[in-house]
Amino acid sequence: MNWQFGGIPLHPLFVHLTSVAVPVAALVAIAVAAWPAARRWLAVGAPIIGLVALVSVPLATSSGEWLEHHEEETALLERHTHLADGLLPWSIAVFALLTLWWGWQRFGVARVDARGLVRAVGIVGPVLLVAAGIGSLIEVVVIGHAGAVSVWKG
Template sequence: MDWQFGGIPLHPLFVHLTSVAVPVAALTAIIVAVWPRARRWLAVGAPIIGLVALASVPLATQSGEWLEHREKETALLERHTELADGMLPWSVAVFAFLVLWWAWHRYGTDRIAGRGAVRAINIIGPVLLIVVGVVSMIEVIIIGHAGATSVWTD
């Protein structure tokens, strides 16, 4: 695919989308994990936010790989591309846990007979959401910084 529009590479556009969508999805994951009222307010919106973030990552990486083949290879660019390959699993995790957490509160809590299982899920679920949210935010910051360094360093 030709990842340009009017001769301008689309990678910066997709990078900015990812730089906003991933932290918003991560913050949404953390908020729904710790604030029950927000979980009810966001409802299915939380997984949709996670889906937008997830969709933005392959767009940014594919357009970045296209652009990489047209740029001078440097150690900084190589570091950025290697780091970027690690973003997708974290975005998948944020999306998956947001879907599971929404489904659990929408359908699961009333169907499980054992109070111990409900309690365990209500402890483990938020911890997982917080962990994947924090790590995905850290990842996008590190990747973005590496990309900016590779562009703006002589």
């Protein structure tokens, strides 16, 4: 696919979408894990935010791979593209966990009779959400920094 519009590469546009959507989804994951009121306020909006972040990642990486083939390859650019490949698993985790947590809060808690299961999910779910959120935040910052360095110093 030709990842440009009017002769201008689309990668910066998708990178800005990703650099906003992924941290917002990560912060939403942390908020719904730590703050019960956020679960009610965000409800199905949390998985939708996670989905936007998830969709933005392949757009950014695909357009970045296209741009990489049209630019001079440097060690800094290679580092950036290598790091960028690590964001998709984090985004999948955030989206999946937000969706599962929303489903559990909406449908699971009220219908399960086993108090031990409710307690276990109530502990494990938030821990996984926070871990995925923090992991994706770190990953997007590291990737973004490497990209900025490759553009401005490369």
